[in-house]
Amino acid sequence: MKGNYDAIVVGGGHNGLICAAYLAKAGKKVLVLEKRYVLGGAAVSEELYPGFTFSVASYVVSLFRPHIIRELELAKHGYEVIPMDCSLSPLPNGDSLARWGDAHKSRREISRFSQKDAEVYPEFSRIMTHMGKLAKEVIDHPAPDINSLKIKELANLLRLGKAFKDLGPDLLHMNIKLVTMSALDFLDQWFESEVLKAPMSVSGIIGTFQGVRSPGTAYVLLHHYMGQLDGAFRSWGFSKGGTGGISMACANAARSYGAEIKTNAPVHKVLIKNGQAYGVVLENGDEYTAKTIISNLDPNQTYLNLVGEKNLDDEIVKQVKRFKFRGSSGKVNLALDRVPEFSCRPGVGDHLRGDIAIAPSIDYLEKAFDEAKYGSFSKRPYINAVIPSLTDPTVAPPGKHILSCFVQYAPYNIKEGAENWPKYREAFGDAVVDTMAEYIPGLKDMILYRQVLTPWDIEKQMGLTEGNIFQGELSLEQLLFQRPISGYAKYKTSVPSLYMCGSGTHPGGGIMGASGELCAKTILQSRSI
Amino acid sequence: MNKSYDIIVIGGGHNGLTTATILAKKGMKVLLLEKNKFLGGIASGHEFIPGYRTTGLVHDTSGVRTSVLKQLGLEQFGLKIKNARPDAAILAKDGRGIFLPSDRNKAIEEITKISKDDGEAYRDYRIFIDEIGKFLFPLLNEIPPDLIQFGTKELFALGKKGLALKKLGKKTMTELLKVGPMSVADFLNERFETEFLKAGLLGPSIYASYTGPWSSYTTLNLLMWEVCAREHIVGGPQALVNALEKAAISAGVVIKLQSEVSSINVDKHGMVTGITLKDGAVENSPIVASSCTPQHTFLDLLAPNVIDYPLERSIQNYRSRGTTAKVNIALSNKVKFKFKSDDTIEYARTGNSIDEMEKAFDSVKYRKFSDHPILDIHVPSVSDPTVAPDGHSVLSILVHFAPYHFDAGWNKEQKDRLKDNVEDMLLDYIENSRDEIVGCEVLSPVDFEDQFNLTNGHIFHGEHAVDQLITRPIPYCARYDTPIKGLYLSGSGAHPGGGITCAPGFLAAERIIKHKD
Amino acid sequence: MPVKSPFHPRTSQLCESMNYKEWAGYYAVSSYLVHHDMEYFAFRNSAGLLDITPLYKYSVKGKDAASFLSRIMVKNINKLKVGRVTYCCWCTADGKVVDDGTVMRRGDEEFFVTSADPCFSWFSRFKRGYDVQLEDISTQIAGLALQGPTSRDIIKQITSADMDRLKFFGTTRARVAGFEINISRTGYTGDLGYELWVDxxxxxKLYDLLMAEGGRYNIRPAGLDALDVTRVEAGLILKDVDYYNALHALIDDRKSSPYEISLGWTVNLERAPFNGQKALKKEKESGSSWTIVGLDIDWTEIEKLYNSYGLPPEVGSMAWRDSIPIYKDKSKKTQIGYATSGTWSPILKKNIALATIEKKFDKPGATVQIECTVEHIRHTVSARLTSPQFFNPERKKSTPSVENKKQ
Structure with missing residues (x-):
């Protein structure tokens, strides 16, 4: 048995590494244990085909908290993000809509479809940016606990209440709408052109088992407008060397502060004595002890696997089991032997250096969702594609390229049963390639290598329950003081000395780093180590 | 100004009648204007085939507020109320069904016949409804707090609501906050196992909505309906309208039928001065209460330049996509449901499975009506045999989903197709044969709009979506008064929303009285 | 990437300095030569020719066109006569300025509107209930401003339209070498000048004609740098510099009413409801908090200040647009406002500025202090409050034929 650690972090995803870095920076003795040979969890880069480095799962950086970059000095440790300038939406009729950083260029582009929309577009951005202030309040602090009457909690609530009040009446109501409306209904208040609304609305459904007409999806639209508040003009970008680059920077920072990181070290169980967590045992039987155990795994894995039902109250088990995952997306990564050119805009240019959304109409997106609702992957899915090799030449050999496709919907629970996903994996891959080939002539002849990740694969490879990339649905009843469960939403679990720091905790989702950071700060504040 | 009336009420539906009567009873001189030849709006019944009558275009009276009816004194005008929601049957396609009496213990007994676990679950469910009803029901019976103009007073009012919520106890409160935003499918799946029971229970949560059972927040709608479903009116909505009419006349309300308002008149100070009728006649009054939809009130009845853009925009963004059609069927026999072959079932709901209901909604997204619609059935002839010839029946069926926004257009051919769909569906559940159908009337959302000025044919005057419930219809007029001085909203587009409740009409009257004092 | 105006083939040839800026998504010449002086003096002494295509242009036609525009604008457009132009602004419901521009009445039911920001969406919002056709013709119509004392003579050379009768803020159609243009006697220099609108x-063709005929009247292509100096001299405010579009402002403090930006004179309050009427009536009654004034900055003090460092006064010849604090007095205890644009006026030989100050300090002739940084140290110098209209030559409004008749 090896001991004397202040904290053991189970899982080396970016949140786990950030948590470890903060704790190590505070002088704590920290050990990170990662199951795989490589760090990063879902923010991982792997050379799956000689010369090609894939951002296997998560592929763009959006909401990474800037203060984490400052506080952990990540730039020094290799953090490098290259901004994206364009959002391209190809249309089946050979036309396309491109939205740019250049406002007038976007206006001219959108006005081809609706002049009103073109002019309202910046107005909408301004309102959303303004409202983003509130979201920032929410994601940069632990969730307020409405059950508690403690002064500190009331102060938290008041702070949030003030942020609300400061918005003024119109924006206040807008916020109610934002939280409860569907992404499409919300956009309908401003825009008329589907060509614009379809690619905008998909921001609301990424990673969720919802359609653009599903109530509650509008909120995520806000995330797209928060970058500006963080002082960066463009918040979306590619991490150099793939998204694993971010995890490596976090790991380097953690190591520089003295944290110990082990890969190929799958944790079997959290060790519990007298109801209190005191260490972990690896699958190979090695045991490590520490004052605090922190799980970067999702709530299901943490409570039901690492801890085990027998160590938990029935009520906790019930609440954990009702926490919804429902992975809805897959990933198809392609190595290509030349640049994929789009028939809507032949040639290679900045229009390919951003993200490319296959979301040609609302009906298209809804049909994709309807198929998933009844247990099939979408035959014509929504795809968010990027060609990182055009921006970052280090990820592919000269002249060769990577086309990375985030695909929705691929429901974990197909009607044949999730365990049958491997049988449908290639058919799913074909659907994606067929869809992309409608916009990229000759795509099929360019493919050197293809990786297809179904939600089943994501669960098996990355340990994300039901393949949910956010460690749990981002629906209102699973956010804030209810993420993951009411009463244990502030990184503490129901097991003393066991904490959680993954996306399954507030604020959750995406490469944000906030969960890891807030967990570490919560632990440090509690002075338990 | 030449003041002829203290108040003019536009629209003689149940809410308009309620507002008018309450105010007249306070001694005000009230004029009520109704576009149609008859009162009642969509609460009124009509003879759709010679000899066959319905008792209301919509027929669910379970949410009617007895406290309001009492203040109106309707019992002295012959209104009979039963203090229990109506017994209802939940139907499955395979001929099974559950009879759900309003009496809880009997209902549990019935459910237990199908599934013991579900019987237990239903008991817990109803206890939960009782618990949260203590918090929710009062909210739905008072002028809502001002959520938008945040001041100390409002904060205090909100704080009080917060405390009322806390009073439920930690467990109930936590559970309410957890399930409120959920989809009704998730909510019921967590509790029940019998698919068609779930489908039948969830019906009211999605009727007239733009959501299917898998949509978030539908649980909230179910809970709202459940906490309000406490009564029903003998003889259906038409009986309510009859009593309301008598009460109005007795209170001194001047009622003018076939008097469609073409504009609400506003002076240069932005104050209401009265109305102008389609025939050009002008009626003066410093107060106008409109029980029409918010869109009709603001966008059709007011001159464009008297409403400010933020208000206009807010109204234009108010969502009221009609998704309900009505099919009235005359039958030459008693209705015999397959699962229970007596002929006493008056209310029945279909659904069959959550996914089938979701699919019925899916079609709306593609601007089509569903080929396998959900039926919300009322057989008025069971309790009132006079609505049909001896031994015959009337089936009043609300059909979900049939959208106002309909690519094919609501022509005769499409209506016939809908009629066929409904008949096909119906015959799955009843023993009667197609030959027994004497005749049929189909009313589309477009018909609702044409006849009752219901914007987009929405029977609730606007969707019951969270943002449209918290500040109904919009923040600028969520407390009945509007930015136009003297103009009030008193229809289903105001808090607490649509359905035959009389609550918006009553609360609007209260607000008007408060302002007058 | 900006786009090119229809005049670009000519202007780009003439733009020796390669000095461009972006104006509403177009390439716009800042100055044709490295220094804009010659262009400024063309505006004031002969004629400067400026490409104003980037302005947004709208056609409003139909039975209710006048009442539709009256609903939007703070001015009663119903009263605008055919052949006349008016300058005004338009407001939100709470009486805050969205944009300013000109409205030209070309016929009973035909108007031409220019604006600085795209306003198609804004105007469209008020179409409900009006029989009106609104069309954005920004990319169909090119515009040239010909401004300066010889501008009338130049235009007379290319058209037979009676320029001697076209009054200040008049507009007319004119035939030019086989095609038609619209001419309005308007501009942004505060001088005699015209704006020409052409397909x-x-x-x-129009550009070539003007340059060819203008030669003997010393016509000169002019850019935005020169224009900026003239517009400050004329006291003409600029959106995004002297005020913000209320739709773009994130906080209420950044929004302005017409009264606060010296456009109160454009407001017609007593009439049918229009956007912002209620709020403007209220403000008119209770008074505004802010106002725009002219500042005549004391040159002697500036000279003295520089001299104290052993320097001659260093004042840039370019107009500036930084926000500069204005104080009540030398103590700098009370900031009463801020200057938003200013310039050295070559013709007045004065250092002048436009400033927004609290209304209660607006006493014409009073002296205030404006910040002045010399050798990296912040000082203040005195400035006298004046009307913003520093330069207003008689020729701006004079109409020869009409005046001859009078005599």
Whole structure:
């Protein structure tokens, strides 16, 4: 048995590494244990085909908290993000809509479809940016606990209440709408052109088992407008060397502060004595002890696997089991032997250096969702594609390229049963390639290598329950003081000395780093180590 | 100004009648204007085939507020109320069904016949409804707090609501906050196992909505309906309208039928001065209460330049996509449901499975009506045999989903197709044969709009979506008064929303009285 | 990437300095030569020719066109006569300025509107209930401003339209070498001048004609740098510099009413409801908090200040647009406002500025202090409050034929 650690972090995803870095920076003795040979969890880069480095799962950086970059000095440790300038939406009729950083260029582009929309577009951005202030309040602090009457909690609530009040009446109501409306209904208040609304609305459904007409999806639209508040003009970008680059920077920072990181070290169980967590045992039987155990795994894995039902109250088990995952997306990564050119805009240019959304109409997106609702992957899915090799030449050999496709919907629970996903994996891959080939002539002849990740694969490879990339649905009843469960939403679990720091905790989702950071700060504040 | 009336009420539906009567009873001189030849709006019944009558275009009276009816004194005008929601049957396609009496213990007994676990679950469910009803029901019976103009007073009012919520106890409160935003499918799946029971229970949560059972927040709608479903009116909505009419006349309300308002008149100070009728006649009054939809009130009845853009925009963004059609069927026999072959079932709901209901909604997204619609059935002839010839029946069926926004257009051919769909569906559940159908009337959302000025044919005057419930219809007029001085909203587009409740009409009257004092 | 105006083939040839800026998504010449002086003096002494295509242009037609525009604008457009132009602004419901521009009445039911920001969406919002056709013709119509004392003579050379009768803020159609243009006697220099509106197809022809005929009247292509100096001299405010579009402002403090930006004179309050009427009536009654004034900055003090460092006064010849604090007195205890644009006026030989100050300090002739940084140290110098209209030559409004008749 090896001991004397202040904290053991189970899982080396970016949140786990950030948590470890903060704790190590505070002088704590920290050990990170990662199951795989490589760090990063879902923010991982792997050379799956000689010369090609894939951002296997998560592929763009959006909401990474800037203060984490400052506080952990990540730039020094290799953090490098290259901004994206364009959002391209190809249309089946050979036309396309491109939205740019250049406002007038976007206006001219959108006005081809609706002049009103073109002019309202910046107005909408301004309102959303303004409202983003509130979201920032929410994601940069632990969730307020409405059950508690403690002064500190009331102060938290008041702070949030003030942020609300400061918005003024119109924006206040807008916020109610934002939280409860569907992404499409919300956009309908401003825009008329589907060509614009379809690619905008998909921001609301990424990673969720919802359609653009599903109530509650509008909120995520806000995330797209928060970058500006963080002082960066463009918040979306590619991490150099793939998204694993971010995890490596976090790991380097953690190591520089003295944290110990082990890969190929799958944790079997959290060790519990007298109801209190005191260490972990690896699958190979090695045991490590520490004052605090922190799980970067999702709530299901943490409570039901690492801890085990027998160590938990029935009520906790019930609440954990009702926490919804429902992975809805897959990933198809392609190595290509030349640049994929789009028939809507032949040639290679900045229009390919951003993200490319296959979301040609609302009906298209809804049909994709309807198929998933009844247990099939979408035959014509929504795809968010990027060609990182055009921006970052280090990820592919000269002249060769990577086309990375985030695909929705691929429901974990197909009607044949999730365990049958491997049988449908290639058919799913074909659907994606067929869809992309409608916009990229000759795509099929360019493919050197293809990786297809179904939600089943994501669960098996990355340990994300039901393949949910956010460690749990981002629906209102699973956010804030209810993420993951009411009463244990502030990184503490129901097991003393066991904490959680993954996306399954507030604020959750995406490469944000906030969960890891807030967990570490919560632990440090509690002075338990 | 030449003041002829203290108040003019536009629209003689149940809410308009309620507002008018309450105010007249306070001694005000009230004029009520109704576009149609008859009162009642969509609460009124009509003879759709010679000899066959319905008792209301919509027929669910379970949410009617007895406290309001009492203040109106309707019992002295012959209104009979039963203090229990109506017994209802939940139907499955395979001929099974559950009879759900309003009496809880009997209902549990019935459910237990199908599934013991579900019987237990239903008991817990109803206890939960009782618990949260203590918090929710009062909210739905008072002028809502001002959520938008945040001041100390409002904060205090909100704080009080917060405390009322806390009073439920930690467990109930936590559970309410957890399930409120959920989809009704998730909510019921967590509790029940019998698919068609779930489908039948969830019906009211999605009727007239733009959501299917898998949509978030539908649980909230179910809970709202459940906490309000406490009564029903003998003889259906038409009986309510009859009593309301008598009460109005007795209170001194001047009622003018076939008097469609073409504009609400506003002076240069932005104050209401009265109305102008389609025939050009002008009626003066410093107060106008409109029980029409918010869109009709603001966008059709007011001159464009008297409403400010933020208000206009807010109204234009108010969502009221009609998704309900009505099919009235005359039958030459008693209705015999397959699962229970007596002929006493008056209310029945279909659904069959959550996914089938979701699919019925899916079609709306593609601007089509569903080929396998959900039926919300009322057989008025069971309790009132006079609505049909001896031994015959009337089936009043609300059909979900049939959208106002309909690519094919609501022509005769499409209506016939809908009629066929409904008949096909119906015959799955009843023993009667197609030959027994004497005749049929189909009313589309477009018909609702044409006849009752219901914007987009929405029977609730606007969707019951969270943002449209918290500040109904919009923040600028969520407390009945509007930015136009003297103009009030008193229809289903105001808090607490649509359905035959009389609550918006009553609360609007209260607000008007408060302002007058 | 900005786009090119129809005049670009000519202007780009003439733009020796390669000095461009972006204006509403177009390439716009800042100055044709490295220094804008010659262009400024062309505006004031002969004629400067400026490409104003980037302005947004709208056609409003139909039975209710006048009442539709009256609903939007703070001015009663119903009263605008055919052949006349008016300058005004338009407001939100709470009486805050969205944009300013000109409205030209070309016929009973035909108007032409220019604006600085795209306003198609804004105007469209008020179409409900009006029989009106609104069309954005920004990319179909090119515009040239010909400004300066000889501008009338130049235009007379290219058209037979009676320029001697076209009054200040009048507009007319005119035939030019086989095609038609619209001429309005308007501009942004505060001098005699015209704006010419032409279909894209004829743009180059018009440009060539003006340059050819203008030669003997010392016509000169002029850019935005020179324009900026003239507009400050004329006291003409600029959106995004002297005020913000209320739709773009994130906080209420950044929004302005017409009264606060010296456009109160454009407001017609007593009439049918229009956007912002209620709020403006209220403000008119209770008074505004802010106002725009002219500042005549004391040159002697500036000279003295520089001299104290052993320097001659260093004042840039370019107009500036930084926000500069204005104080009540030397103590700098009370900031009463801020200057938003200013310039050295070559013709007045004065250092002048436009400033927004609290209304209660607006006493014409009073002296205030404006910040002045010399050798990296912040000082203040005195400035006298004046009308913003520093330069207003008689020729701006004079109409020869009409005046001859009077005599």
């Amino acid at each position: 894209n197809a004829n743009a180059i």
